[in-house]
Amino acid sequence: MPADGLEPASDAALVRAARLGDDAAFGELVDRYGPGMLRHARRLVGGSEADASEVVQEAFISAWKGLDGFRGDSSLRTWLFRLVHRRAVDLIRHRRPTPIDDYLLSHVVRVADDNPLQDVMDSELLEALQEALDELPWNQRAAWLLREVEGLGYDEIAHAMGTTVGSVRGHLHRGRRQLAERMARWR
Amino acid sequence: MALSPTDPLERAVVAAQAEAPDDWDSVSQAVKRRIRATVAPSRPIVVVAADGSTDQDAHGSRTYVASRVVRAALRDALRTRPDLTAERIDLTIDDERLTRVEVDLVCAYGTVMPAASDVARATVASVVADLLGPGTQPQVDVTVTDVVVGDPRLA
Numbered sequence: 572m573p574a575d576g577l578e579p580a581s582d583a584a585l586v587r588a589a590r591l592g593d594d595a596a597f598g599e600l601v602d603r604y605g606p607g608m609l610r611h612a613r614r615l616v617g618g619s620e621a622d623a624s625e626v627v628q629e630a631f632i633s634a635w636k637g638l639d640g641f642r643g644d645s646s647l648r649t650w651l652f653r654l655v656h657r658r659a660v661d662l663i664r665h666r667r668p669t670p671i672d673d674y675l676l677s678h679v680v681r682v683a684d685d686n687p688l689q690d691v692m693d694s695e696l697l698e699a700l701q702e703a704l705d706e707l708p709w710n711q712r713a714a715w716l717l718r719e720v721e722g723l724g725y726d727e728i729a730h731a732m733g734t735t736v737g738s739v740r741g742h743l744h745r746g747r748r749q750l751a752e753r754m755a756r757w758r
Numbered sequence: 759m760a761l762s763p764t765d766p767l768e769r770a771v772v773a774a775q776a777e778a779p780d781d782w783d784s785v786s787q788a789v790k791r792r793i794r795a796t797v798a799p800s801r802p803i804v805v806v807a808a809d810g811s812t813d814q815d816a817h818g819s820r821t822y823v824a825s826r827v828v829r830a831a832l833r834d835a836l837r838t839r840p841d842l843t844a845e846r847i848d849l850t851i852d853d854e855r856l857t858r859v860e861v862d863l864v865c866a867y868g869t870v871m872p873a874a875s876d877v878a879r880a881t882v883a884s885v886v887a888d889l890l891g892p893g894t895q896p897q898v899d900v901t902v903t904d905v906v907v908g909d910p911r912l913a
Contacts, residue, residue, distance in 0.1 A: 578909075579912075580911065580912045581912060581913055583913070584910070584911055584912050584913060587843065587845050587864065588833070588837070588843075590845075590846070591829065591830075591833040591844060591845075591846075591847060592826070592830055593833060594790070594793050594794055597793060598790050598793070601786055601790060601793075605782060605785065605786055606778060606779055606782045609779045609785055610777050610778075613779065614774065623779075624785045624788070627789070628785065628788055628789050628792060631789045631793070632789075632793070632796070635793050635796060636796070693769075693773040693776075696766065696770045696773055697770060697777075699766075700767075700773075700774060719771050719774075720771060720775055747767075751765075754767045754770060755766070757769075757770075758764075758765075
């Protein structure tokens, strides 16, 4: 996959092949959605690269083993975010909180060559965002990240978090308000 | 012209959306390594000669092929044409012999279904004979479960 090396295969085609044990097809899905999942996981678990990596790896292992259970009720991307959410919840429940290393946050953003000043500002802004996110209740943090950073719809967020659209609206409303207050000093 | 957001939260969102995790390659490799190491369930299938014998020599030696290997070979063989691909392949093994192969097919819109089924059946028979010997002649049931626009290997 892809068969002719030209046109990228659809999610459905890759899932079909992966269900038959084609690990190369599954690898394409990993590279298609993994970077976004890793970015999301990192923000969700407090900025730790190691924790985010573990969450994403476990999410993909769950996906590989559970592909037969993916019925297409949601998009594949939403289903994968749901697995990230579950694995992150597992990790937070079973592990004591660990302090956030400032260094880990400082190099999360890939540095662009043409505007170093903007990069520094972005990096500091993201550090402040992470601190503000860490103070949010879990569901507010997750809902806000899925909506604002990953661009999921309300129903997709509800599916990913295993909750209702009404709850998502509530989490987002409260999360946005708290984050706006926290970030106001950056005006 | 797009304006840069002035609200700090909006600016943070834009920066967060632009993040490209610089350790993705190592995470990707770790995931793929673990996937490859995940062993799918498999059963041994005995190789059968044209005369129906499973003995490979005078001592009664036998050759087995893992069902995982057979399934993968069938999957690949059923993916060489732009008009059909497999969606499900189930093997029935009785007393170590492959007795039945069930294939669910996805075909391209416009494909003549009986002809596609015949192609799939012939492909299965060929692969099975290559891997499990000419004496292995399972029943092959084909079901067309979906039709898609374009090449089903990609669509």
